Amino acid sequence: MKQLTDRVSWLTDAVGANCYWIDLGPDQVAIVDPGFTVGLNRVARELRRAGRSPYEVTEILLTHGDVDHAHAAAEWQRRTGARTWLGAADAAILTGAARPASPRRQFTSRILTPELPGGLQLLDGDAEILPGLVALKTAGHTPGHHAFRLANTLLVGDAALCTEGRLEPMPAFLDDDVRHSAAALARLRAIEVDWYCCGHSEPARRR
Numbered sequence: 395m396k397q398l399t400d401r402v403s404w405l406t407d408a409v410g411a412n413c414y415w416i417d418l419g420p421d422q423v424a425i426v427d428p429g430f431t432v433g434l435n436r437v438a439r440e441l442r443r444a445g446r447s448p449y450e451v452t453e454i455l456l457t458h459g460d461v462d463h464a465h466a467a468a469e470w471q472r473r474t475g476a477r478t479w480l481g482a483a484d485a486a487i488l489t490g491a492a493r494p495a496s497p498r499r500q501f502t503s504r505i506l507t508p509e510l511p512g513g514l515q516l517l518d519g520d521a522e523i524l525p526g527l528v529a530l531k532t533a534g535h536t537p538g539h540h541a542f543r544l545a546n547t548l549l550v551g552d553a554a555l556c557t558e559g560r561l562e563p564m565p566a567f568l569d570d571d572v573r574h575s576a577a578a579l580a581r582l583r584a585i586e587v588d589w590y591c592c593g594h595s596e597p598a599r600r601r
């Protein structure tokens with residue numbers, strides 16, 4: 395567990411995308427993109443080493459429904475009773491109500507689709523979902539992608555990668571809609587924060 399700011403830490407033992415831990419308030423903790431279920435026990439041990447407990451989690455924030463971000467969410471939710479925040483368009487894909495847009499996602503979804511977590515709170519647009527925590531609709535990588543901002547930290551998900559303190563586009567073949575991705579990236583770049591916490595590049599200070 396690497397502390398980045400007074401409230402945000404990086405859970406480096408998660409398996410899959412980067413997973414973050416946020417102290418929102420005295421009795422409110424969020425975990426962001428918990429990764430694959432196979433990493434659950436590793437993360438639990440990592441938290442205990444840091445004097446924390448998985449059972450502190452009250453909110454599960456999913457930037458999007460890709461399996462490497464969301465696979466463990468249902469099990470985290472069962473064990474903690476937390477609320478789960480996810481874009482409505484991505485939730486529809488997890489339930490099978492909508493088809494993934496790209497042939498690549500259609501293929502991977504047949505192999506492994508995350509279970510839709512319980513306690514679901516659907517996101518569809520910008521909203522302050524908890525005091526000081528803002529969801530930012532950043533569709534493109536997936537139709538329901540949302541980034542999250544807490545004070546000086548931007549949780550970017552797969553809307554971008556961070557290189558040398560700057561946000562750069564994800565490889566185009568990973569995005570459902572490249573035009574929307576470009577708009578989302580431009581939007582995130584304009585936000586003044588100190589930290590970028592991305593899904594697939596190390597968290598870094600903004601330059």
Ligand SMILES: [Zn+2]
Binds near residue numbers: 460
């Ligand atoms: Zn993704």
